[in-house]
Amino acid sequence: MFPLPQMECREPAACLSSASTPAVGPGFRDDVEGECSRRAAAQRPELCGVGDPVAMFSSDSSCLSSRGRVIKWFWDLAEEGYRTYHMDAYDEDKNPSGIINLGTSENKLCFDLLSRRLTQSDMLWVEPSLLQYPDWRGHLFLREEVAKFLSFYCKSPAPLKPENVVVLNGCASAFSTLATVLCEVGEAFLIPTPYYGAITQHVYLYGNVRLAYVYLDSEVTGLDTRPFQLTVAKLEKALQGANSEGVKVKGLILINPQNPLGDIYSPGELQEFLGFAKRHKLHVIVDEVYMLSVFEASHGYRSVLSLDRLPDPQRTHVLWATSKDFGMSGLRFGTLYTENQEVATAVASLCRYHGLSGLVQYQMAQLLRDRDWIDQVYLLENHARLKAAHAYVSAELRALGIPFLSRGAGFFIWLDLRKYLSEDTFEEEMHLWRRFLDNKVLLSFGKAFECKEPGWFRLVFSDEPHRLRLGMQRVRQVLEGKSQLAEEGPPCQAQRT
């Protein structure tokens, strides 16, 4: 349950559970999510459970502190996969036999639209105040635009307020600050798995905060249920489990739309989860970084900020960024919305380490206020392209007889490849993943998301048609070869969409 080095943990009991579930490093480089753990099993020291895990990182020859060595260990692990990919990245002209990246959750479909908008003359504006020390919460003009933007697109019942907005250089930083100001060292957030694995590092590297997993599975237990469905009963059970191990849980992290499931919580579900949190005085961090990447409107996505009444507004903190919804993960623009002024202020106090350029703040304000472009150009086209790419991949998968989950949100499809594993183990999952990579297509394996069932993979479809076609061709080659060997795999319970 707590797979990280236990350097700062003050409750030794918190280590115990992880001894039985040693972790493969999660997908902790956004840029090569999933791939990063290529050699995880081989490199990973035993992190928890027995003895002093920090000792694993001790070395007289190192200049680093013990936590520095842990921090570097994360990088090295990622770096290996990173190098594999970047040394042989696909390029249509220069390296057509290079690796196609269907592992990183980026939207590569709209660079043309973005480039045109971001190079318009209104984007190049310099004035002295933009070059001087800012308000670390973000310039007021930007927080005003963010508040208006979120009010409109989240459909908030009342206008959202600039004073509740904090601007940071990405949601990773928002997680880092919130973990630090809400939790003591060694405390934990509940998080349903599978989940975007990088959050593990976001709350741990600076904050020394752990994740307590709410394990979901693919089994469908009734007519109204769906695979990997989160319920209050599962939340209660996970909370009790953590408590019984002496781990203090301070909050719950919800990702909606969910990554990697592409799942969407209904307003009723949201209310239930928030009610659970309120009963236990837990903070809720709602990561809505894919909120405008819902390309099937019929699924009725609702932001938590659209709810008429938040059960515990003082403990509800909402994250959004341009990384996904505007396909600009390299722009480093994220926001926190919270009515809790204590939390907003404490986060702002850390924002000098997470500040973004005044020039970019100006550009983002211009972008967010340009409702015509957003609605008539960008979202319209972006959703159409996402939909087309999704339709293409879905059809391919159906033709291959591969079950998958995808509810019309996000950039990814959650594939059930369990029947292609010769054994129901994560070693076999890794083995299959390596076969994909050897065939020059990068996917993300389920263990990187702490999925408890081996054999699930995340496939990112938000890429240009020619790359997508080639990537799917390579996926097909692996599976058609492999499927002949392992047709006796376990039956699949995943819903088809």
Add this chain to the structure above:
Amino acid sequence: MFPLPQMECREPAACLSSASTPAVGPGFRDDVEGECSRRAAAQRPELCGVGDPVAMFSSDSSCLSSRGRVIKWFWDLAEEGYRTYHMDAYDEDKNPSGIINLGTSENKLCFDLLSRRLTQSDMLWVEPSLLQYPDWRGHLFLREEVAKFLSFYCKSPAPLKPENVVVLNGCASAFSTLATVLCEVGEAFLIPTPYYGAITQHVYLYGNVRLAYVYLDSEVTGLDTRPFQLTVAKLEKALQGANSEGVKVKGLILINPQNPLGDIYSPGELQEFLGFAKRHKLHVIVDEVYMLSVFEASHGYRSVLSLDRLPDPQRTHVLWATSKDFGMSGLRFGTLYTENQEVATAVASLCRYHGLSGLVQYQMAQLLRDRDWIDQVYLLENHARLKAAHAYVSAELRALGIPFLSRGAGFFIWLDLRKYLSEDTFEEEMHLWRRFLDNKVLLSFGKAFECKEPGWFRLVFSDEPHRLRLGMQRVRQVLEGKSQLAEEGPPCQAQRT
């Protein structure tokens, strides 16, 4: 010696010394440095020495963790001064009787040059790779430019290497990362005082690292000595003092050119300090953020990177940024240069929380490679303007009979106003500072830099002539009124320049 809340300190002995020297909050908002501590004495809880300081921040009604409350406390303290200034900031047209800011160390003399350069068409460039997840060390094209830039302006004996460069969103972040990866919780860096007070927070808020002060004083002890001179003997003494209190010192922080003294270390001094560090296996962080703001070339500033041989290159880490030398503190661009790949990698691993926009990375590469503009336009004009502003303020101070220190580097003059204190206390220093503020001019008081002698102030002169004139007029008004009351003040030993 260790004036911060002792939340993570594992060596209780480290608290002891600070009981006798309770700290006034240092200048921890860059944007209102010095002003931020307006109510510090009144608000400050007893942070160290007796009992459990964390208890001071405990409150059942708070949503924050104990460290979150400490982090927020820093902000609140700053915020009060911040509000005072920002609610009444001087504006030539709209608020001519507002507060003139001679407290914040920003260069406001070259916004015209910067605006012209930053709005040239080469600055607006968008390509997909800039919008995608970057290499967290910084894009290679930028690190290459940084390496060339530093090689040239630091006069390195051999070309500096891009792989030793890490790009971050400012030097504050660089301090935060280095503290975390070099030190365990509760360990310390040596730092000579007076020093740029914000470093206290940079190493503490995330890293829980303390500063062990090397107290300097204004006494001149011989022909070849100068006020506030750092010597190896003083470093040795401070190190022994920390050790005897059970505090593990991991490194030494040097600021060169120094803030707030405007002092410059000679190559011989640098070698001595680095030799001291090597003998004790200490890391040295050299903050050279004012290296191109040496407007008196005759003073012969030398970057540590210009030395023929670093005594311990694996433990020498150099910081630079555009905040000061290019007058763009709002741009958030800083760099770390270190030959130690372990350190560079560990810092890079934290850089996802300190990343800057791809678009800004491109702009900075354009700027740094434009050697003609830098040399023929910017530095030439910037130095001339700094020199003129400095000459004006120096003349004013001489006319007032105020001793001061200033060696032709940086944006500030270190004023000896001890004779204007009716008592030799920091309360009186604060009282004088308030009199300035009441007369609508903001300076920074010495305690914000942990100066051990009450009565020193930092005055920033890098402002437009009309604001500078008005500011100096207001300073003069206060001193001429006050000086009549306290002419029997202690004799001044500061060097005049």
